[in-house]
Amino acid sequence: MSLLERLNEDMKHAMKNKEKDKLSVIRMIKSSLQNESIKLGKELSEEEEITVLSREVKQRKDSLQEFEKAGRSDLAEKIKTELTYVKKYLPEQLSEDELKEIIKEAIKEVGASSKADLGKVMSVVMPKIKGKADGSLVNKIVLTELA
Incomplete structure (x- = not known):
């Protein structure tokens, strides 16, 4: 439907x-x-x-x-x-653990090593999770992973 x-x-x-x-x-x-x-x-x-x-x-x-x-x-x-x-009309939201996995893969994919690479990581992650997670939460997790 x-x-x-x-x-x-x-x-x-x-x-x-x-x-x-x-x-x-x-x-x-x-x-x-x-x-x-x-x-x-x-x-x-x-x-x-x-x-x-x-x-x-x-x-x-x-x-x-x-x-x-x-x-x-x-x-x-x-x-x-x-x-x-x-x-209710959005796809099921990803858990924080699922998000961390996707983010870690993206960090490896772009070879990110510092917070300066935030944009590169976000540009890979956001299309994969569109509508399945809040962007501010993703941003926070990426910054934590890059720290």
């Missing part, structure tokens, strides 16, 4: 069950996917869909940070709920 089909099915269920929050998040996701499709002028590939979903997660995480800084727990809770719904 494609992502759009899943979203449509979940949207029907959310409407029937009167889940307003879930419904609004699904509509936002569909809208983002359709906007990206229009922008590119073609149907989105699975990889492009994951990119859009990852962007949605990142935007919500950034908003969550800002709301928590500002002491707006009401808005922070709403964003946390939205995040759980969006993450």
